[in-house]
Amino acid sequence: MPELPEVETVRASLEPKLVGHRFEAVEILDSRLTRPVDPAEVAAELVGECVAAVDRRGKYLIVRFESGLVLLIHLRMTGTLAHSRNGAASKSHVRAVVRLDDGSDVTYRDVRRFGTWLVLRADELDAYFSARLGLEPLEPGFSAAGLAERLAGRRAPVKAALLDQRTLAGVGNIYADEALWRARIDPRRPAGQLDAREIRVLHRGIRRALEAGIARQGATLRDYRTPDGSSGSMQNEFKVYGRDGEPCLRCGRPIEKTRVGGRGTWFCPGCQR
Numbered sequence: 001m002p003e004l005p006e007v008e009t010v011r012a013s014l015e016p017k018l019v020g021h022r023f024e025a026v027e028i029l030d031s032r033l034t035r036p037v038d039p040a041e042v043a044a045e046l047v048g049e050c051v052a053a054v055d056r057r058g059k060y061l062i063v064r065f066e067s068g069l070v071l072l073i074h075l076r077m078t079g080t081l082a083h084s085r086n087g088a089a090s091k092s093h094v095r096a097v098v099r100l101d102d103g104s105d106v107t108y109r110d111v112r113r114f115g116t117w118l119v120l121r122a123d124e125l126d127a128y129f130s131a132r133l134g135l136e137p138l139e140p141g142f143s144a145a146g147l148a149e150r151l152a153g154r155r156a157p158v159k160a161a162l163l164d165q166r167t168l169a170g171v172g173n174i175y176a177d178e179a180l181w182r183a184r185i186d187p188r189r190p191a192g193q194l195d196a197r198e199i200r201v202l203h204r205g206i207r208r209a210l211e212a213g214i215a216r217q218g219a220t221l222r223d224y225r226t227p228d229g230s231s232g233s234m235q236n237e238f239k240v241y242g243r244d245g246e247p248c249l250r251c252g253r254p255i256e257k258t259r260v261g262g263r264g265t266w267f268c269p270g271c272q273r
């Protein structure tokens, strides 16, 4: 599933292709993408709209139009966006196509069909996000004190707390494991038991893990591709995720796999306390 670094890579790649361009034609081929709204209605709303900006909040892509409308895209499990000039290379699992006024196409594919497209007005965004999303971990305003406040008193394992999008927006299974390894914290510890020093180290670990993912264009495990069709390379540099049985890069003990909050979780029993 794409997490913050993957969605940020998609955003940065689409931004120069979209900003200043008009949606000339919009085809939505799967009603699950827009339900409960009729896909034809959504397509009609988007036609003629000119893109002012492409932003991100957590794992959401935000296409802002000059009119004040926004298109909110969530890729969920397997959604991908591709930009191409000569028609899509592959026709499989195409759920929507946007033809831009320069003749290029943005093609949305989704094998599992959990992704969503939602049209809102810009003044509805704050309410939409505040009900769903917590701190934005790469914003300058994300502080160790803010993280401490969100974790205080929580009995859930710290990994489960990090996966809760209302705590931190954009962190998923991969980057939660990577951040906790960097911070030397056992993912099963109750979130509310971390002391101030551990939270500072965790705050830094979260940022570093996410920044490492962005620097490598995200992690391609299965479906994720950047909009020009290339793969990310973060999967080659995981510190702990998916490495069960391999030696810890810090202390040499074999990495173990367990389950936390129902999710596969990798950690080092030697140096994560």
Ligand SMILES: [Zn+2]
Pocket (backbone or CB within 6 Å): 248, 249, 250, 251, 252, 253, 268, 269, 270, 271, 272
């Ligand atoms: Zn270790």
